[in-house]
Amino acid sequence: FVESSPLLENNILIGNESEAGGGISTNVDCSPELRANTISDNRASNGGGLAISQGGSAEIVNNTITDNYVERNGAGIFIQQSDPVFEENTISSNESRRDGGGIFAVFEATVAVRNNVFENNRARKGGAMHFSEGAVLELNDPDDNTYEGNSPEDIHEE
Numbered sequence: 001f002v003e004s005s006p007l008l009e010n011n012i013l014i015g016n017e018s019e020a021g022g023g024i025s026t027n028v029d030c031s032p033e034l035r036a037n038t039i040s041d042n043r044a045s046n047g048g049g050l051a052i053s054q055g056g057s058a059e060i061v062n063n064t065i066t067d068n069y070v071e072r073n074g075a076g077i078f079i080q081q082s083d084p085v086f087e088e089n090t091i092s093s094n095e096s097r098r099d100g101g102g103i104f105a106v107f108e109a110t111v112a113v114r115n116n117v118f119e120n121n122r123a124r125k126g127g128a129m130h131f132s133e134g135a136v137l138e139l140n141d142p143d144d145n146t147y148e149g150n151s152p153e154d155i156h157e158e
Contacts, residue, residue: 079105
């Protein structure tokens with residue numbers, strides 16, 4: 001998607017492969033609303049399940065993002081220069097060969113993460129989430145996300 005604001009609801013995106021965003025890729029000021037989707041068993045270099053880049057403010061609510069794989073970063077979700085909001089999602093069993101098993105954010109992204117479940121995600125750094133190069137993680141205070149079995153740690157910021 002480019003320069004649009006689509007609603008994607010109640011879809012099943014399974015077994016896709018791409019360079020970025022195996023399940024879904026948004027680019028250039030796209031602000032989709034993703035609700036109640038299953039994004040599973042997808043592969044990519046970055047963003048196995050979902051890639052959000054170059055602007056926009058996606059709303060990602062009540063989705064299951066599971067069993068995605070990447071050679072690089074962000075097995076579940078890859079975010080670059082965008083400001084998405086994640087609420088009430090299950091992000092589980094995603095695997096990155098590099099960083100960010102669940103979520104990887106970079107280059108001045110501001111990412112709000114509220115009331116999600118992160119389980120059994122794996123990466124070199126940031127099993128649940130990895131934030132670097134100016135990316136900002138916004139959590140409720142206290143943090144209302146659930147973390148279980150992510151490796152090597154839940155959140156890595158550099």
